[in-house]
Amino acid sequence: MKAFQESVLALSGGVGGAKLALGLADAVAPGQLHVLANTGDDFRHLGLHISPDIDTLLYTLSGKSNQVLGWGLAGETWGVMEALEKLQGETWFRLGDNDLATHLWRTAQLAEGVSLPQVTNALAQQLGISSRIHPMCEELVSTTVHSEGRDLPFQHYFVREQCEPKVTGFSFEGIADASPNADVMALLADDGFSTIVICPSNPFVSIDPILQIPRMWTTLRDSKAPLVLVSPIVSGMAIKGPAAKMMLELGVPVTALGVAQHYCELYPGLLDYFVIDESDATLSNDIAALGVKVAIAPTVMKTRDDKQRLARFILDLVG
């Protein structure tokens, strides 16, 4: 398989997005994939700075992710959590011993004044990752999930309450004062990417935080590189995570069309291509009516082959 020689920018949240990022990393020449990662679910927990989506990308792209759990590191041990449990400490956010080392290291580096992009680069290098992972910004942006009558910090909603509360909306504290990742902005200004991909991540809590950083989505829209979105909704279901449940609760049609409408309304002119799954082919005309080119492919990624095939499909589509 011939490697794609030009640079690709992929916007990604956690698990779902990281699958396609891995496919893209396999499909391009070493170092040509840049991932712009959501940090809107970063939080401080037990004194540590935790960046869940960055870590999922780090662990996935280095081949170290835990395939059994679907999150965290393979071969993980749980000594600290077991001891913390005995102390009746907070163990709802499961931190493996190896994973904890990442958080301790990151927290120490940040405390010494090293920036989050630099820390992320160093971690990627230590893990042998040739792709670049860029945090969407350096500032702390905190996603709040609005539910009926109460607001929840994202990880409380997502992990502690297992996405059970009914959502009514989201807000991203600190986003107005955040600056888009400087390296990515410089590359965009320099026409450094041949393709921009929005991975099949949650539109509301993974991609919206990235796009809503000041100047971000308009810069992506104005880039010469075509932008391809892969639908996170397939046959009315989310492959991973609460996207479908959120759409239902927000009164958005739980279909790839609903996803397309979300993006076209909030970010007019951003999408060039919309990749939907074969099973959703009947939605093509309605999506095309929004002014977006529709492409149809198998989008469910179970094997590494699936990931590579979808990545090649996207790169061929715009090539």
Added chain:
Amino acid sequence: MKAFQESVLALSGGVGGAKLALGLADAVAPGQLHVLANTGDDFRHLGLHISPDIDTLLYTLSGKSNQVLGWGLAGETWGVMEALEKLQGETWFRLGDNDLATHLWRTAQLAEGVSLPQVTNALAQQLGISSRIHPMCEELVSTTVHSEGRDLPFQHYFVREQCEPKVTGFSFEGIADASPNADVMALLADDGFSTIVICPSNPFVSIDPILQIPRMWTTLRDSKAPLVLVSPIVSGMAIKGPAAKMMLELGVPVTALGVAQHYCELYPGLLDYFVIDESDATLSNDIAALGVKVAIAPTVMKTRDDKQRLARFILDLVG
């Protein structure tokens, strides 16, 4: 062995002091031992609030201390440190997985606004300790070791540089603004202790920080309870830690007499009794000349029996 029914206050640093604290805990009725612990070597490391002396007391008094290493917890595992080593993180301060749970829990509690005394109490209860462990103050007091031409944070001197730099003095940042532990002060005001013991801890970096908190040593001096100091120097050597090396470098005689002089100069009228080891009996007259009653006993504590015997000796001495 009949338990001593009255309350005892013991001032202690880490390992050496904790040995006698354990002996005292065995000798008194449950709940009657109060330990006033040095927190001058507390520090933030990898984002965590670490209280080395409190933890040594917690682990020793709960019978969970690591007898092989001489610090930390028995049956410890090192998953996080191994992973942190791979990330080329700071591993000079060895944090076991179980020990880390303590630090994570403490850090989280402090972040929620729980005070250090409350956190320490809760940890003691979770570990099944009937004695009370009181941090000397709630504020962060940071010991700096002055060496020739440079200043070192205490743990850098003590752990990272293995006490190798030659010391010229010490300072305790934040101590002028610290308040002595309120529970201990209330008990002292109420004549709540029958005996006050200064454990055989390092005079310079374990006991001085406690005594130099505003109002602390004068309140102890003015208490009706007799105060007994156990010499940390035996036959010109420190049983544990750098006390002897420090005395040598500071030009203080490396003997129990040197220790007595240190206390009598800095805290006149504080000491009532000074317990020295049998091997130092020849120093009795010189120490007595400082206006302190001298008592002679075997002070080297290897077994649990040794610890209990020394504790009984002290309690009988003033009883």
